[in-house]
Amino acid sequence: MIEHHRQHVLQAQFEQACREKGFKMTQQRLEIFRELAAASDHPAAETIHRRLLPKLPTLSLDTVYRTLSTFEHHGLITKVDTTESQARFEAAGEEHHHLICRKCGRITDFYWQRFDETALPPDIDRWGRVSKKNVTLYGICKECEESGGRR
Amino acid sequence: MIEHHRQHVLQAQFEQACREKGFKMTQQRLEIFRELAAASDHPAAETIHRRLLPKLPTLSLDTVYRTLSTFEHHGLITKVDTTESQARFEAAGEEHHHLICRKCGRITDFYWQRFDETALPPDIDRWGRVSKKNVTLYGICKECEESGGRR
DNA sequence: TATCTAAATAATAATTATTATCGTTTATGA
């Protein structure tokens, strides 16, 4: 029931975003947005496609790519900074940062208000105007440490 | 003369690294390493290939990729965190961070000792063991601001 | 110094990730 309510609210918000940004609200876009809003694992386009196929059997991978690109240009989602070749996405939300495990590759969010509030080094001003600050921490997560990386 | 000396020292260091890590020192590897050590623009594999062709006309792009991969595995170079599809590389050196211009795409190094010395949020410990901390700042550089991004 | 051998190279082909083209379908506004 609560889940059902959340879905409803999410859908309403998404419909409004489409109207505001001036693009059409399609079933495909709604589901892709929902999937991203619900996911906490920063899925790649292919992952999203795979997850939605049961619900939208005709959904093409190409539509997923196009839709993600549209969402990104309108600021609804962002690409994650990685060294991987596959792009990874997340719904735009509160300012946060990422932990990446070198063994399993999992990307985890974390929050760091102290950092967010810290002033940048003064010489950055000479470079230009900064609009976003990302921290990425690399290491080995507990699960990999304990299991030796197999999971 | 000074340049010549630097080159010589660099080559000696590289030769030693090869011996230590146990891989062969080839002309190709030396030149790729030199190119990366001299570059400040975090070149992609293709860029390095293009730059070296005049000097090594038979150098294959594939060798550049393989060599970069070898260097990376041995910690001589690192991939830069980006949202681009092409991987960008830099020689391993002092701890530093990156500025990325959203218009021209240029990646610039900056140093931020205050950050490097700052403790991570305590709950990170529950995630695992962190071995590297990267900051990436996005914005618009002075040149793009002034020129409207054309250059 | 010449010889040997495993490692590295270049050429080629293959794979993976993403984007473009185009004919068909559909959301939205009149």
Add this chain to the structure above:
DNA sequence: TCATAAACGATAATAATTATTATTTAGATA
């Protein structure tokens, strides 16, 4: 309801990277 531009799915193309293989070469050894 209808018209139309936007979005879709199928297909093909491109871009980035990796694998295969025959040839070459760095570095160890005689």
